[in-house]
Amino acid sequence: MTEHCTRQRGIYRARDGVVFGVCRGLADYFDFPVFWVRMALVVMFIFSGFWPVIGVYLIAAFIMKPEPVKPIESEEERDFYHSYVNSPKSAAERLKRKFRELDRRIRRMEDEVTGREYEWKKRFDA
DSSP states (O other), rough: OOOOHHHHHOOOOOOOOTTTTHHHHHHHHOOOOOOHHHHHHHHHHHHHHHHHHHHHHHHHHSSSEOOOOOOOOOOHHHHHHHHHHHHHHHHHHHHHHHHHHHHHHHHHHHHHHHHHHHHHHHHHOO
């Protein structure tokens, strides 16, 4: 992916990372080699101790959303992905509403096409 596309999409935990994918996600976002991000983490670990670094790392892993499996191509896909990650239940409700609306439209079209008036219109227009 290009840098512009990566920056546009936000910071995500990488799915192919070693531990939670935080370092790889940060490296992808800032376009650094993952080695140097991990080295910075080790240096912070040495100078600040175990708990602060592990605490910040776990908080980052909790806050960062996982990287999408399929690249996001539109703003609508981005909105759906973020709503799904934040609340799978609300995303499922959103999909149900969309399919109910589609079902309602299809039923209305079927009623129009299979109704008696359609047959008469078809005969007169032919």
